[in-house]
Amino acid sequence: xxxxxxxxxxxxxxxxxxxxxxxxxxxxxxxxxxxxxxxxxxxxxxxxxxxxxxxxxxxxxxxxxxxxxxxxxxxxxxxxxxxxxxxxxxxxxxxxxxxxxxxxxxxxxxxxxxxxxxxxxxxxxxxxxxxxxxxxxxxxxxxxxxxxxxxxxxxxxxxxxxxxxxxxxxxxxxxxxxxxxxxxxxxxxxxxxxxxxxxxxxxxxxxxxxxxxxxxxxxxxxxxxxxxxxxxxxxxxxxxxxxxxxxxxxxxxxxxxxxxxxxxxxxxxxxxxxxxxxxxxxxxxxxxxxxxxxxxxxxxxxxxxxxxxxxxxxxxxxxxxxxxxxxxxxxxxxxxxxxxxxxxxxxxxxxxxxxxxxxxxxxxxxxxxxxxxxxxxxxxxxxxxxxxxxxxxxxxxxxxxxxxxxxxxxxxxxxxxxxxxxxxxxxxxxxxxxxxxxxxxxxxxxxxxxxxxxxxxxxxxxxxxxxxxxxxxxxxxxxxxxxx
Numbered sequence: 001x002x003x004x005x006x007x008x009x010x011x012x013x014x015x016x017x018x019x020x021x022x023x024x025x026x027x028x029x030x031x032x033x034x035x036x037x038x039x040x041x042x043x044x045x046x047x048x049x050x051x052x053x054x055x056x057x058x059x060x061x062x063x064x065x066x067x068x069x070x071x072x073x074x075x076x077x078x079x080x081x082x083x084x085x086x087x088x089x090x091x092x093x094x095x096x097x098x099x100x101x102x103x104x105x106x107x108x109x110x111x112x113x114x115x116x117x118x119x120x121x122x123x124x125x126x127x128x129x130x131x132x133x134x135x136x137x138x139x140x141x142x143x144x145x146x147x148x149x150x151x152x153x154x155x156x157x158x159x160x161x162x163x164x165x166x167x168x169x170x171x172x173x174x175x176x177x178x179x180x181x182x183x184x185x186x187x188x189x190x191x192x193x194x195x196x197x198x199x200x201x202x203x204x205x206x207x208x209x210x211x212x213x214x215x216x217x218x219x220x221x222x223x224x225x226x227x228x229x230x231x232x233x234x235x236x237x238x239x240x241x242x243x244x245x246x247x248x249x250x251x252x253x254x255x256x257x258x259x260x261x262x263x264x265x266x267x268x269x270x271x272x273x274x275x276x277x278x279x280x281x282x283x284x285x286x287x288x289x290x291x292x293x294x295x296x297x298x299x300x301x302x303x304x305x306x307x308x309x310x311x312x313x314x315x316x317x318x319x320x321x322x323x324x325x326x327x328x329x330x331x332x333x334x335x336x337x338x339x340x341x342x343x344x345x346x347x348x349x350x351x352x353x354x355x356x357x358x359x360x361x362x363x364x365x366x367x368x369x370x371x372x373x374x375x376x377x378x379x380x381x382x383x384x385x386x387x388x389x390x391x392x393x394x395x396x397x398x399x400x401x402x403x404x405x406x407x408x409x410x411x412x413x414x415x416x417x418x419x420x421x422x423x424x425x426x427x428x429x430x431x432x433x434x435x436x437x438x439x440x441x442x443x444x445x446x447x448x449x450x451x452x453x454x455x456x457x458x459x460x461x462x463x464x465x466x467x468x469x470x471x472x473x474x475x476x477x478x479x480x481x482x483x484x
Contacts, residue, residue, distance in 0.1 A: 271317025
């Protein structure tokens with residue numbers, strides 16, 4: 001365009017901007033076709049706002065999405081796909097995930113240990129807005145401003161393999177859009193192929209009798225699944241079906257049209273973070289939310305054979321009535337044929353029978369112990385039942401102090417349980433479930449939840465009657481679903 005034509009184009013654009021801005025402010029008198037439906041009105045308002053923004057940008061020749069992102073790019077540490085692959089693949093991707101597997105009980109550790117491991121659980125560095133926009137355009141066929149009615153360049157959260165942006169769909173829905181870092185898939189796959197490093201790490205850091213190869217292979221499988229957002233989308237649909245209309249557990253609605261193997265879009269959920277909930281909620285509300293978290297895991301594990309293997313406080317939104325929204329379904333374990341049947345006898349012997357002899361026999365059958373170990377069954381029972389103490393007594397109160405003491409006992413390789421630790425193995429099938437046990441225990445310890453946990457567990461493993469009000473509400477929900 002010639003210089004002479006610029007003033008005319010500028011006047012036209014300015015006129016369009018003024019008209020659009022005026023229209024956007026006259027929301028008391030929308031076009032008759034729009035009506036009063038909240039979502040439709042909101043769509044119209046955002047469309048007018050975006051028209052004004054576009055016209056003004058054209059008139060001024062600046063303020064474009066690219067320029068805005070360029071400014072934001074300067075604020076972020078990771079600005080190129082090569083940086084993403086290097087930083088998140090080699091440094092954070094695999095090692096962060098492996099470290100999280102080891103440190104999932106972070107909440108229970110002493111303060112100095114929490115500080116040392118904090119970098120494994122904290123948010124990762126976000127990628128630049130330009131890179132995120134490029135992923136959206138490549139996967140959804142257009143830049144974010146076209147694909148969505150409204151798009152926020154600055155991410156609201158950033159983790160090990162992706163980050164979340166807030167947006168509005170063209171039909172007016174608030175959504176959370178998780179965008180995978182470009183290049184991180186190939187980088188992590190490369191790292192996962194070098195599994196020998198992880199074998200050695202787990203062999204040196206964990207139980208001496210551990211089948212490191214089987215354990216690492218299980219972790220590799222779960223990590224690879226996390227890289228596939230289409231699989232996570234299917235997990236969201238599955239959990240939404242399993243917990244449909246549940247009285248206290250909420251699952252965000254998936255938006256399939258805006259989801260790919262690198263993009264996952266779900267409805268936006270407002271709620272309190274764990275830290276905010278800890279500061280503001282009453283103890284009664286914390287008690288209710290803690291029981292909801294616990295029952296969410298028990299219902300999924302025992303009744304459906306599929307469960308979320310990442311019980312981390314950052315994966316929840318808490319609400320004032322004690323209900324909880326569950327956000328992340330990347331790390332999900334499904335029981336393969338025979339897996340639960342192999343593990344269940346050991347768990348039943350510990351928490352139902354509370355019989356040391358049965359525990360030893362079941363552990364030998366499940367691969368936790370080799371035959372001929374020669375150890376005292378009572379010593380083995382005392383050790384392996386430590387994290388299951390809440391289910392061995394009629395009433396129990398979780399606390400951070402109990403978690404610290406329990407963790408110290410089970411990891412004391414030079415203490416009185418050294419002989420047991422020396423011979424114990426962790427079957428690969430148990431890896432993710434063990435993560436859930438410790439993770440949920442740690443969160444309940446923070447919340448200081450108390451109750452008849454033995455009777456509560458029997459609801460799930462022995463068809464026991466409801467032991468609490470929430471248990472009764474869940475039983476009624478299940479009955480209503482069976483009769484529908």
